[in-house]
Amino acid sequence: MLSLKYLSCLLAGCLFVLAGFAVPIRIACVGNSITYGSGVVNREKNSYPAQLQSMLGADYIVRNFGLGGTTLLKNGNKPYWESAQFQQSLEFQPDIVFIKLGTNDSKAVNRPFLKEFNKDLQALIKKYQDLASRPRVVLLLPLPSFSSDSMGIYDPVIVQQIHPVIQQVALESGVELVDCYQLFINQANLIPDKIHPNSLGATVLAKRLYEVLKFKEEETPDWKQFSFLTATLSNFYGYSQLNGVFKGRSIHVVVPKKTAIGRPWVWRARFWGHEPQLDRALLERGFHIVYCDVAELYGNARAISIWNEFYAALQKMGMAPKAVLESMSRGGVYAYNWALQNPEKVACIYADAPVLNLKSWPGGLGKGPGSKSDWELFKKAYKLTETNARKFAQSPLDKAEQIASLRIPLIHVVGEQDEIVPLDENTAPFEKRIRDAGGHISVIRKPGIRHHPHSLPNPTPILNFILRATGHKINFASMAAPGSEFRSGAGWKEGADWWKQHEDIDSMLRAGAGADIVFLGNSITQGIGGNRPNVTYKLGKPAFDSLFSGYRWMSAGISGDRTQNILWRLQNSGFIQANPKLIVLTIGVNNMLDDSPEEIVEGIKACYKWIRTNLPNTRLVLIGPLPAGMEKNEFRRQQYESIHLLLENHQLEGIRYLPLHLNFLTSTGNLDTRYYSRDGVHLVEGGYAQWAKALYPVIKEELSKDSN
Numbered sequence: 001m002l003s004l005k006y007l008s009c010l011l012a013g014c015l016f017v018l019a020g021f022a023v024p025i026r027i028a029c030v031g032n033s034i035t036y037g038s039g040v041v042n043r044e045k046n047s048y049p050a051q052l053q054s055m056l057g058a059d060y061i062v063r064n065f066g067l068g069g070t071t072l073l074k075n076g077n078k079p080y081w082e083s084a085q086f087q088q089s090l091e092f093q094p095d096i097v098f099i100k101l102g103t104n105d106s107k108a109v110n111r112p113f114l115k116e117f118n119k120d121l122q123a124l125i126k127k128y129q130d131l132a133s134r135p136r137v138v139l140l141l142p143l144p145s146f147s148s149d150s151m152g153i154y155d156p157v158i159v160q161q162i163h164p165v166i167q168q169v170a171l172e173s174g175v176e177l178v179d180c181y182q183l184f185i186n187q188a189n190l191i192p193d194k195i196h197p198n199s200l201g202a203t204v205l206a207k208r209l210y211e212v213l214k215f216k217e218e219e220t221p222d223w224k225q226f227s228f229l230t231a232t233l234s235n236f237y238g239y240s241q242l243n244g245v246f247k248g249r250s251i252h253v254v255v256p257k258k259t260a261i262g263r264p265w266v267w268r269a270r271f272w273g274h275e276p277q278l279d280r281a282l283l284e285r286g287f288h289i290v291y292c293d294v295a296e297l298y299g300n301a302r303a304i305s306i307w308n309e310f311y312a313a314l315q316k317m318g319m320a321p322k323a324v325l326e327s328m329s330r331g332g333v334y335a336y337n338w339a340l341q342n343p344e345k346v347a348c349i350y351a352d353a354p355v356l357n358l359k360s361w362p363g364g365l366g367k368g369p370g371s372k373s374d375w376e377l378f379k380k381a382y383k384l385t386e387t388n389a390r391k392f393a394q395s396p397l398d399k400a401e402q403i404a405s406l407r408i409p410l411i412h413v414v415g416e417q418d419e420i421v422p423l424d425e426n427t428a429p430f431e432k433r434i435r436d437a438g439g440h441i442s443v444i445r446k447p448g449i450r451h452h453p454h455s456l457p458n459p460t461p462i463l464n465f466i467l468r469a470t471g472h473k474i475n476f477a478s479m480a481a482p483g484s485e486f487r488s489g490a491g492w493k494e495g496a497d498w499w500k501q502h503e504d505i506d507s508m509l510r511a512g513a514g515a516d517i518v519f520l521g522n523s524i525t526q527g528i529g530g531n532r533p534n535v536t537y538k539l540g541k542p543a544f545d546s547l548f549s550g551y552r553w554m555s556a557g558i559s560g561d562r563t564q565n566i567l568w569r570l571q572n573s574g575f576i577q578a579n580p581k582l583i584v585l586t587i588g589v590n591n592m593l594d595d596s597p598e599e600i601v602e603g604i605k606a607c608y609k610w611i612r613t614n615l616p617n618t619r620l621v622l623i624g625p626l627p628a629g630m631e632k633n634e635f636r637r638q639q640y641e642s643i644h645l646l647l648e649n650h651q652l653e654g655i656r657y658l659p660l661h662l663n664f665l666t667s668t669g670n671l672d673t674r675y676y677s678r679d680g681v682h683l684v685e686g687g688y689a690q691w692a693k694a695l696y697p698v699i700k701e702e703l704s705k706d707s708n
Contacts, residue, residue: 026133027052027062027213028089030080031100034143035066039196041486041497046199051206054568055481056213065089072101074120075113081124093133098209099124100140100180102166103195106157108150114157117165125173138176138212139166143184146194153195167238176257177238178212178284180205182277186458199484199497211474217286220259221317228313229253237276239283246313247306252291254279260286264347264470265314267323270295270331275455278326278350281463285472287324290314298330298358298381299337307338311345322347324466328454329421330355330362330374336396339408348409348469350462352454353421356397360425365390368422397430404439409469411442411462415449468596477595477603480568483561490559491526491537500534501526501558502569508532508554509574517553517699518578519544520566521586524626524683525557540688547692551703562590563603570610580618582702583611584695588625588643589636589681597642600625604647608655619702621656621695622647630680632669656702663694 029035029049037047044050053062065088070080080086080101089097101124104110105117125137141163145155163181170177183204184190190201197205223229228251229244242253252272265288266279272291279289292310297303315321324347327335332354339346355361362378364370379389396403403410414427427443434441444461456462467473483498492501508531509518519525526532529541532555544553556573558565566587585607591600604624611620624647629637644659664687666672671680675687683691 022059024059024061025096026092026094027056027060027096027098028092028094028128028135029062029064029066029098029100030086030089031066031098031140032070032080032103033066033068034103034196035064035100036068037064037066037202038068039193040199040202042199042499045482045499046202046484046486046497048197048202048205048209051202051481051484052209055206055210055479060213063089063092063094065092069104070101071105071110072120072124073105073110073113073116075116076105076110077107078104090127090131093131094128094135095133096136096138096213097128098138098140098178099128100142102142102162103145103153103158106142106145106154106162107152108154111157111161114161114165117162118169121166121169122173125169125175136176137173138178139170140178141166141181143180143191143197146188146191168235170238170257171235171240174257176212176284178208179277179280180208182281182458183208183460184458186456199486203484207476211285214474215258215286216261217258218261218263220255221263221319223253223255223317226253226313226317236273236283236289237280239280246292246310249306249310250291250293251310252289254283254289256283256286256288258286259288260472262320262470263288263318264320264472265290265323266326266466267291267335268331269325269327269334271328271454274328275352275453277457278455278459278462278466281459282324282466285463285467288319290319290323294334296377296381297334298378299333300381302381303334304338304341307334308342311342320347320470321345322470324470325349326352327354328352329451332356332426333358333396336399336403339406340396340399340402343406343408346406346408348411348466350411350413350466351427352413353415353418353451354396354412354426355421356395356426356430358392358395359390361421363389363392366422366425368420368425397426397433400430400433401437404434404437407439409465410434410440411444411465413444413446413454413456413462415446415451417448418451420451464594464596473599475595475599475602477563477591477599478567478606479564480571480606481564482568482572483558483565485558485560488536491523491535492559493534493536496534498558498560501532502573504532504534505554505556505558505569506573509556509578512552512554512578512580514552515554515578515580516551516703517548517582517584518575518580519553519555519557519584519586521557521584522561522590523557523559524589524681525555525584525586526559527683527688528555528557530555539685540683540692542685543689543692547696548699551699557586560590561587562595563587563600563607566607567603567610570607570614575611576614579615582619582621582699583615584621584623584699585611586623586626589628589640592625592628592636592639597639597646600639600643601646601650604643605650608652612654619656619705620654621658621698621702622652623658623660626683626691627661627664627671628681630671630673630676630678634680636680656698658694658698660691660694663690 037043049064065085228246234241268291294303325335359365362371362374486497529538
């Protein structure tokens with residue numbers, strides 16, 4: 001018998017369609033206290049389902065069916081099956097269900113029943129799939145627990161017993177899988193009580209689920225037609241691994257649940273399955289993972305020939321014409337040698353602790369120990385005598401300038417203490433030669449790390465590099481979203497979170513029609529001060545009060561804001577009602593760790609386009625980010641310079657563009673310590689005075705145009 005609530009929803013949907021509107025997509029977030037939002041300040045707005053709703057907008061209805069302490073296990077100490085939330089989630093008739101259960105099942109009281117986890121999860125999936133709405137079901141792997149309480153929620157049980165079962169169920173049922181674990185494994189700061197993510201951690205989850213929802217797919221190839229694969233199947237962390245033989249070589253193909261547009265794929269050069277976190281992340285995003293073993297050939301002509309034939313076979317299956325080359329250790333030689341012969345077939349190269357100099361390894365002719373057995377195999381593969389091998393000059397390092405000329409995006413991940421493939425005999429000179437030749441390469445250095453472990457526990461930086469290189473990266477910097485900062489250390493009164501700051505600014509704007517100046521930005525702008533009731537840190541107030549006393553001005557900066565938060569505030573605050581004469585936009589520095597310069601500039605452009613469209617009479621002074629990074633070679637400084645180079649090359653019609661590096665840098669290119677705090681981002685009192693001094697004549701000139 002259908003419930004009254006279900007009939008009401010059905011009737012509402014019919015009326016919506018009859019009125020000519022699309023029916024919103026209904027999303028059910030099923031889970032435990034993490035889904036509910038325990039530990040999240042202002043959970044009604046900052047839990048990950050709530051943030052997801054804000055990001056998605058009116059085309060979606062996201063409901064939070066989280067319940068604290070609940071278990072997936074029917075015989076657990078608090079089964080989700082017996083809860084009102086479970087029944088409500090069924091009555092909701094969702095189109096999509098995110099299931100994030102399993103954390104509480106790791107408690108000692110529930111471990112005796114873990115053998116039932118597979119059966120119970122299969123049953124739960126079927127409960128949703130049998131609904132009239134026939135929803136898409138997505139399983140979320142439980143987050144890491146940083147607790148040392150072995151009787152409570154315990155990480156070894158989560159990783160060793162619960163994750164594998166969820167992955168097996170995903171394989172057996174064919175439902176999608178999202179690895180939330182690796183998103184947090186290096187970010188314990190986002191899980192302050194060791195179990196529950198805070199509101200900033202909830203943002204990480206919301207963004208990941210947004211990616212899942214916005215994923216665009218195409219038909220997956222029919223691998224049964226690939227004659228080189230046998231009937232043997234393996235479980236690759238919840239995905240189907242197909243195995244076979246090509247030209248006498250072992251091959252593997254791992255198939256994603258859904259294939260991304262263009263059928264992108266990763267070609268593993270060596271060490272199949274080792275440190276698979278990146279491969280798993282790319283499988284989630286619709287990439288195939290492919291392997292063809294040419295191990296003992298060391299990238300010689302025979303290896304390249306085999307790979308050429310294998311590539312041709314994959315092209316007949318409709319795979320993307322450009323491969324992502326993934327190479328670990330000696331795999332670096334294979335990947336670069338193939339790329340040199342086939343540059344038009346390479347989307348990008350990720351090399352991890354790569355061998356780039358065969359005389360360094362396996363030769364051991366430098367500081368490393370080398371490998372005598374591999375040295376003999378290398379000589380055999382290239383038909384070299386000992387004398388000729390010692391003179392070998394056909395390694396990737398020897399061809400760095402040629403590689404640079406190919407303009408293939410490159411990223412290396414290396415341990416600074418690599419004792420087997422020494423950094424200063426491989427990646428370090430390679431990086432220098434690439435840059436000197438005008439090429440581009442990103443290098444992630446791991447302090448204190450030797451040759452192992454490869455990759456990164458959280459592979460997001462490598463993942464984003466690959467997604468950008470293949471055109472599959474979502475640009476969150478240009479997508480309107482509210483902030484989720486909550487800490488009083490952001491310069492706020494205790495308990496006055498981001499939403500309180502937004503409300504204060506909104507009220508101020510709506511009451512301030514005809515304001516002369518609105519300073520819009522992040523914590524640096526917030527520090528200007530003004531009359532904000534819940535801001536405690538106003539270091540710039542004396543300087544701005546002094547110089548701008550003749551104007552009606554207000555500070556609309558919020559600590560932690562990024563371009564996407566500014567865009568959301570423009571759309572959801574009283575800027576149109578205030579209709580200020582001039583806006584000073586200073587934004588971008590908080591995006592630098594997550595977003596590329598190109599993405600940040602797109603976010604800045606989205607902000608100023610909104611202003612130009614919706615406030616046509618408001619003048620705009622665009623600063624972008626202020627200089628950041630104490631020294632000129634720091635990452636943030638490089639980001640800063642790239643952002644402003646891009647802004648300078650844009651047509652900024654009707655905008656006063658005002659980069660301020662000359663006002664804050666010394667003659668050597670470093671930040672002037674008279675103006676900056678030690679973090680190389682925030683201004684001290686003298687910095688605010690310098691900023692106000694630089695702004696004053698520009699603002700005076702711009703505002704004087706209105707009176708002429």
